[in-house]
Amino acid sequence: MSGGDGSGKTRRRLDLAAPIGGLFFLAVAGLYVAGAVRDRPVGDPMVVAGIVLVAWGVVGIVQLIVRANRH
Numbered sequence: 001m002s003g004g005d006g007s008g009k010t011r012r013r014l015d016l017a018a019p020i021g022g023l024f025f026l027a028v029a030g031l032y033v034a035g036a037v038r039d040r041p042v043g044d045p046m047v048v049a050g051i052v053l054v055a056w057g058v059v060g061i062v063q064l065i066v067r068a069n070r071h
Contacts, residue, residue: 013070017063021056028052 028048035042042048 015063017059021059024055024059025052 031042
């Protein structure tokens with residue numbers, strides 16, 4: 001993929017899935033740390049793990065759709 005200005009340089013597009021996923025995982029980790037500090041658990045770890053996996057899958061599907069529309 002060239003820059004279109006004739007220079008032959010490759011332009012990189014911003015991949016929003018990585019920062020969004022990172023922020024999501026930081027938020028989940030922050031909830032667990034806050035719950036541990038207050039001695040009040042956030043919830044069942046299996047439920048939270050399921051939510052994380054489903055969200056990860058949704059982000060991946062959205063990323064595929066966006067990438068397919070760019071080409």
